[in-house]
Amino acid sequence: MTAAPPETRSSGDPRSGGTAAWEPIVGAIGPKVRDLRQQLGLSLQQLAQRSGVSAAAIHKVERGDMVPTITTLLKLASALERPIGHFVEGADAAPVAAHVPADARPAVRSEIEGVDLDGISGPPERFRAAGAVATVAAGAGGRARPRPGEELVLVLEGTLDFEVAGERYTLRDGDSLHYPTDRPHSWSNSGSAPSRAIWMSVPEA
The missing domain is CATH 1.10.260.40 (lambda repressor-like DNA-binding domains)
Known part of the structure; x- marks a missing residue:
């Protein structure tokens, strides 16, 4: 033009x-x-x-x-x-970045019992990635349907067990796992105490 x-x-x-x-x-x-x-x-x-x-x-x-x-x-x-x-x-x-103060993290609706989510990402209208601090109660877990995209999990406290396309992983304090979500995947807290993790999700462009 x-x-x-x-x-x-x-x-x-x-x-x-x-x-x-x-x-x-x-x-x-x-x-x-x-x-x-x-x-x-x-x-x-x-x-x-x-x-x-x-x-x-x-x-x-x-x-x-x-x-x-x-x-x-x-x-x-x-x-x-x-x-x-x-x-x-x-x-x-107008701000380019989205600032989310620690004491003003929005609660994110969780469909899984025993999981509380506090949002850390900017508005979905502006950003593709979505993230939350997840508190997972002992015994809680979930299985997700395959969908295009990726997830990245960093465990802050406790342990989380993952299975991705038949591969098994146990994450402890400081461990992370990055995986495609277009494969069967599940996770659980098999420990006796709650776990906390930063959970990031990026849908396919």
Whole structure:
């Protein structure tokens, strides 16, 4: 595609047909709201209760389907503990990385009894990899259906037993295991105490 001559590129004049200077700033509001909500470990419903803004409206703001009014933005800023200027700074000021403080790790839903997960990764809308600190009770375990991707596990405390495509591994403090998830795999805590591990999952691109 041929680049437009300099004189025809947007200068902020709506008659130019280009992108106005304020559009990137407005477009960054939704991602900033979403990132802060997730950093604080809040669901849409929880933020709605805090702010007095409906969950449906917040969802539209985060997706960029709705530009919030000043009143709505003030309510969200207060609930997210940020000055309103945080949301209307230049688009370049939006964080590139996702910071998850240790005391604000969001709880991740676990379908396996005896497993608690605290999220450590950024929002799934921006990142492919997902990670959590897993606390696995003694006797707990699971078997996963093969699916494209990879997993990486680092044991922090205790032991975990894995079977990947018929191969058996026992991981203890400091041990790690990296394996493709497109092969049959299972794991369990056969010890007498809970185990803690960092569990990373990367789906196929």
